[in-house]
Amino acid sequence: MRLEYFDMIDRVVSLDRAEGRIAALATVPDASPVFEGHFPGHPLVPGVLLTETMAQASGYLLLARASFSHMPFLMGVDKARFRTFVGPGAVLEVEASLEHDGSGYAVTKAAIRSDGKLICNADLRFRTMPFPEGLGALMRERTARIGLLDGAES
Numbered sequence: 001m002r003l004e005y006f007d008m009i010d011r012v013v014s015l016d017r018a019e020g021r022i023a024a025l026a027t028v029p030d031a032s033p034v035f036e037g038h039f040p041g042h043p044l045v046p047g048v049l050l051t052e053t054m055a056q057a058s059g060y061l062l063l064a065r066a067s068f069s070h071m072p073f074l075m076g077v078d079k080a081r082f083r084t085f086v087g088p089g090a091v092l093e094v095e096a097s098l099e100h101d102g103s104g105y106a107v108t109k110a111a112i113r114s115d116g117k118l119i120c121n122a123d124l125r126f127r128t129m130p131f132p133e134g135l136g137a138l139m140r141e142r143t144a145r146i147g148l149l150d151g152a153e154s
Contacts, residue, residue, distance in 0.1 A: 008053040009094065012148045015064055020098030022061040024146070026053050026112075028090045035088065045086040050120050051077055054110035058096040058124050060148055062106050063139060065098070066128065071135060072106060076125035083118055090114050096124075104128055 013023040028045055035043035055074045062072040086092070096110040106128055111121035131139070143149050 006052060008056045009060065009146050012060060012146050015148065017065050020061065020065065022057055022096050024057045024094045026092040026094055028086060028088055028092065030088045043088050047082050050082065050086065050112055051080060051122060053092065053094055054096065054112060054122055055124055057094040058108035058110050058126065060143060061096050061098060061108065062126060062128060063143065064148060065101065068136060068140060070128040071131045071139065072126040072128050074124060075127045078123040078125070080120065080122035082120045086114065086119055092119070
């Protein structure tokens with residue numbers, strides 16, 4: 001989880017395109033500039049970054065299902081619930097499942113767990129549209145780096 005660059009997902013563990021499910025791992029770094037202000041002496045991952053982590057896992061699921069024909073952009077977060085705090089060094093298990101995909105919109109349900117305990121969950125809405133110039137190659141490179149294109153599929 002390289003917080004400075006918003007590249008949250010470390011590795012895709014499993015992908016089921018047909019069922020519309022993805023599982024991924026994200027490790028919170030031991031040190032990050034984010035922790036300097038959130039909170040001094042008591043470092044916690046901000047809820048917005050946990051939401052971003054769920055959105056990225058969902059986005060990778062949508063990219064894979066669309067065979068990289070369209071880019072998902074987060075448009076809404078519904079029913080977000082945060083149950084406990086996440087600190088440096090935590091290993092996060094991120095899961096997302098597809099609820100709706102069509103007419104240029106997609107909806108996922110996503111959750112993050114650590115040590116098997118539910119940390120947070122939300123319903124996420126995306127707008128899917130053709131890739132902006134140059135973004136397709138960047139996304140293929142990023143997804144290859146986290147294992148989405150080579151072996152994560154089931």
